[in-house]
Structure formats: structure tokens, C-alpha cells
Amino acid sequence: MKILKTISQLRMVRAGVGDLGLVPTMGFLHAGHLSLVARARAENPTVAATIFVNPTQFGPNEDLARYPRDMPRDLALLEAAGCDLVFAPEPADIYPAGFDTVVEVRGVTEGLEGAVRPGHFAGVATVVAKLFNIVQPTRAYFGQKDAQQSVVIRKMVRDLNLPVEVVVAPTVREVDGLAMSSRNSYLTPEQRAEAPALFRALSAAKAAYDAGERDAEALRAAMRSELDGFAVDYVSVADAETLRELNRIDGPALASLAARLGTTRLIDNLPLD
Ligand code: AMP
Numbered sequence: 001m002k003i004l005k006t007i008s009q010l011r012m013v014r015a016g017v018g019d020l021g022l023v024p025t026m027g028f029l030h031a032g033h034l035s036l037v038a039r040a041r042a043e044n045p046t047v048a049a050t051i052f053v054n055p056t057q058f059g060p061n062e063d064l065a066r067y068p069r070d071m072p073r074d075l076a077l078l079e080a081a082g083c084d085l086v087f088a089p090e091p092a093d094i095y096p097a098g099f100d101t102v103v104e105v106r107g108v109t110e111g112l113e114g115a116v117r118p119g120h121f122a123g124v125a126t127v128v129a130k131l132f133n134i135v136q137p138t139r140a141y142f143g144q145k146d147a148q149q150s151v152v153i154r155k156m157v158r159d160l161n162l163p164v165e166v167v168v169a170p171t172v173r174e175v176d177g178l179a180m181s182s183r184n185s186y187l188t189p190e191q192r193a194e195a196p197a198l199f200r201a202l203s204a205a206k207a208a209y210d211a212g213e214r215d216a217e218a219l220r221a222a223m224r225s226e227l228d229g230f231a232v233d234y235v236s237v238a239d240a241e242t243l244r245e246l247n248r249i250d251g252p253a254l255a256s257l258a259a260r261l262g263t264t265r266l267i268d269n270l271p272l273d
Contacts, residue, residue, distance in 0.1 A: 001079045003086045007134055010087045014136060017046040017084075022137030024128060027051040027088075028068040028182040029077050032172040036141040037081040039169050044139060048085040049078050050131055055091055057123030063263075068185050087135060094130060103129045105152050105159070108243050112256060113148050113267065116233050124149055125156050132164050140164050145171040145179050147254055147269040151243060171268070173199065179268045191261040194230075198259060201226035202270040205237065205255040209272045216246040216253075219272075223257055233258035233265070240271060 004010040014020070021040030025033050033049075040047045051074055058064035071088065078086055102122050108114075109121040132140065142150045150168045157166055172180050177199030178192075187195060201223040208222050216237035223235040238245050240252035249272060256269035 001075070001083055001086060003075065003088065005088060005090070005093075007089065007093055010085070010089075010134060013085060014048075019044050019138040020046045020048055020135070022131070022135050022140045023047070023049045023083075024131050024140065024142075025049060025051055026053045026067065026182065027074050028070055028185070029074045030172075030180045030182065032143055032145060032180040034077060034081050035172050036143060036169055037078065037083055039167065040139065040141050041082045043167075046084050047082065048087060048135055048137070049083050050135070051086060051088040052091075052094065052127070052131075054094075054123060054127040056095070056126060057120050059117055059119065062117070063183070063186075066186075068182055087131075094127065102126050103156060103160075105156050108148070108151050108155055111238065111243055111245065112234060112236055113258065116258065121149070121152050125152055128153055129156065129160070129162070132162055137164055139167055141167050141169060143171060144168055144269070144271070145181070146267070147256055147271075148243060151241070177203070179266075181266065183264055183266065186264040187261060191264065195261060195266060197226055197230065198257060198266055198268045201235070201257060202255050202268055206270045206272060209249070209253075209255075214249045216249055219249075219255060223255065227257070227259060231260040233260065237272070240273065 021044030023036045023040050053067050055064055103125040104122050105125050114121050154166050157164055176196040178195045204222040204226050205219040208219055219237045220235045235257045237255050240254045252273040254269055255272055258267045
């Protein structure tokens with residue numbers, strides 16, 4: 001496995017290989033990230049992962065400074081997963097002095113995470129566009145866990161004609177249903193014990209949907225009733241493509257939510273289709 005720290009090193013190595021699958025991450029890897037590497041491994045002759053805690057997608061009062069990092073462990077996990085190349089640049093390499101261009105995807109970024117985290121998706125779209133330009137992947141792999149992010153990236157790729165195939169893979173969960181996340185490491189034992197309520201809430205909505213309920217507000221109410229006592233940022237039943245809130249469900253939809261446990265903010269979702 002080759003570890004590349006600079007854009008020029010990466011470009012040189014990239015030029016020597018053909019089709020490539022890319023897994024962008026912020027590191028502190030878990031089985032969710034590794035499922036994307038495994039999928040990329042199965043579908044591409046060369047697999048690259050990026051480890052970059054992207055400062056521009058964090059708000060001023062968010063967790064950039066304390067975001068968990070463990071580069072040696074991440075590299076060992078990627079090597080064991082069969083990754084060929086790891087690109088781990090420095091922020092100053094990605095955002096040199098005078099950097100002044102932003103990729104802004106409108107519409108699908110307005111609700112959900114976009115409403116609570118202004119500027120977040122501009123940071124995500126900009127860094128992913130840069131990573132695509134630097135690495136030039138044939139395919140790029142993202143997790144359903146960050147459903148709105150996947151919608152935003154698909155939209156950017158379509159709108160800007162980027163020559164990349166976007167693959168979205170299912171959310172990997174702990175045995176009690178909690179979606180794996182680097183941020184789960186922030187949880188105290190008590191909070192960790194409460195956290196599966198998020199998945200229970202989504203499962204309640206999905207069960208009602210599977211039983212034939214198509215009134216979106218009834219599904220949102222089912223989610224809220226599982227989240228009594230939580231600091232809920234939103235519960236949503238939205239169109240899976242536009243991410244607009246629905247009244248009635250008559251096509252692919254997405255149940256999603258965000259809640260805070262102490263200072264830790266968790267998000268999760270389940271497709272309804
Ligand atoms: P992050 O390091 O949090 O930026 O995540 C990197 C990629 O891994 C993103 O495409 C995420 O959606 C994906 N990912 C994060 N958690 C999970 C999970 N539990 N299951 C599947 N994919 C995930």
C-alpha cells in the first residue's frame with residue numbers, strides 16, 4: 001500500500017494505473033468505512049482511500065479541533081482491507097493561501113443537515129470536487145449513513161458532468177442498531193446506551209410504512225414518540241431525490257433524523273421504498 005502525502009505524489013502514482021475506485025473519508029475508520037473499501041475492492045483493479053479532516057465542512061462552533069484521529073490505526077486497517085493507495089494531504093496543500101472557489105449545490109442542500117449546518121455542504125461539495133479532480137476516480141464510494149451528502153454529490157456530478165460513477169452503499173450498524181460513526185467515540189457509556197433510540201425511531205417509521213402508512217406526518221410522529229427526552233434537531237420524511245418534506249408518500253422516500261446527546265450530534269436514516 002502506497003501512502004501519498006502531496007498532490008503531486010498522488011498524481012504521479014495515479015498516472016500509472018487504470019480504473020480506480022475512490023473511498024473519501026475523514027479517518028478514524030470503522031466497519032462502515034471498510035465496507036466501502038471492500039465494495040471498491042470488488043469492483044475496481046485499483047482502490048484508493050483519502051484521509052482528510054476537511055476544515056471547510058465544519059462550522060465555527062463544531063467539533064473540528066476534537067475530531068478523532070488515529071493515522072497509524074487507519075493505515076493498518078486500510079492495508080488489511082486491500083487498499084492500494086492512501087492519499088492523506090495537509091489542509092495547507094488542499095487550501096493554499098488565497099484559495100477562493102466554492103462549489104455550491106442548491107436545492108437539495110436547503111433542508112435537513114443543510115438547515116442546521118450552514119455552509120457544511122459547500123465545504124463537502126468543494127472538497128469532493130477537488131478530490132475527484134486530483135485522484136480522477138472511475139468510481140467513488142459513499143455511505144447511505146450520510147444520505148443527504150450522497151444526494152448532494154450525485155447532483156454535483158450530474159450538474160457539472162464530472163466523469164465519475166457514484167456508488168452509495170448501505171449503512172453498517174452496531175448489533176443494537178446504532179449506525180457506526182467516528183463520532184460515536186464521543187459518547188459516554190450512558191449516552192451510548194441511549195443512542196440506539198435513533199434507530200428504534202427510524203425502525204418505527206419503517207414498520208408503519210411497511211404496514212401501509214403513507215401519511216408522512218404520522219411517520220414523523222412515530223419517530224418523535226421514540227425520542228422523548230432527546231434534543232432532536234429534526235425528524236424528516238422527505239422525497240428521496242429532492243429531499244423536500246412530504247405530506248403523502250407516493251414514491252421513494254427517506255426517513256431521517258438528527259439528535260444531540262450531550263455535545264455529540266448523531267444523524268441516521270432509513271430509505272422508505
Ligand atoms: P466520514 O469519515 O464520516 O466522512 O465518512 C466517510 C464515508 O464513509 C462517507 O461516505 C460516509 O457516508 C461513510 N460512512 C460513514 N459511516 C458509515 C456507516 N455506518 N456505514 C456505511 N458508510 C458509512
